Amino acid sequence: MSLSFFEQVYEVVKLIPEGRVTSYGAIAKYLGSGQSARMVGWAMNASHTLPDVPAHRVVNRNGLLSGKMHFSSPTAMQEALEAEGIQVVDDQIQGFKSVFWDPMEELM
DNA sequence: CACTTGACTTATT
DNA sequence: TAATAAGCCAAGT
Numbered sequence: 001m002s003l004s005f006f007e008q009v010y011e012v013v014k015l016i017p018e019g020r021v022t023s024y025g026a027i028a029k030y031l032g033s034g035q036s037a038r039m040v041g042w043a044m045n046a047s048h049t050l051p052d053v054p055a056h057r058v059v060n061r062n063g064l065l066s067g068k069m070h071f072s073s074p075t076a077m078q079e080a081l082e083a084e085g086i087q088v089v090d091d092q093i094q095g096f097k098s099v100f101w102d103p104m105e106e107l108m
Numbered sequence: 109c110a111c112t113t114g115a116c117t118t119a120t121t
Numbered sequence: 122t123a124a125t126a127a128g129c130c131a132a133g134t
Contacts, residue, residue: 067115
């Protein structure tokens with residue numbers, strides 16, 4: 001029983017604590033197998049198939065809301081993050097380094 | 109089965 | 122410092 005690459009990404013994203021975020025590359029690296037950040041981003045594109053995938057907690061390595069445009073509304077992602085206590089200004093997470101959650105460090 | 113796409117990242121110019 | 126190129130690999134067509 002091997003989960004699809006998508007499902008593996010979903011499992012990691014679901015484990016992201018509230019008020020925390022991670023990057024595509026971090027997830028890709030955690031999944032290993034030489035996965036690239038693009039695979040994670042692409043998997044997230046299909047995350048809409050599942051209801052419990054907090055895609056708003058996944059941003060690019062700059063802490064920029066690169067995927068906000070894929071949400072229901074361009075502001076939905078920012079609002080979701082702010083609702084968890086994350087400050088977002090100009091589509092960029094404030095104190096990104098502080099709220100960054102690395103699956104490699106936390107799930108190891 | 110070959111080509112295109114993609115919510116990224118790193119290196120180079 | 123900003124812009125461009127290349128690397129990455131699975132799923133869709």
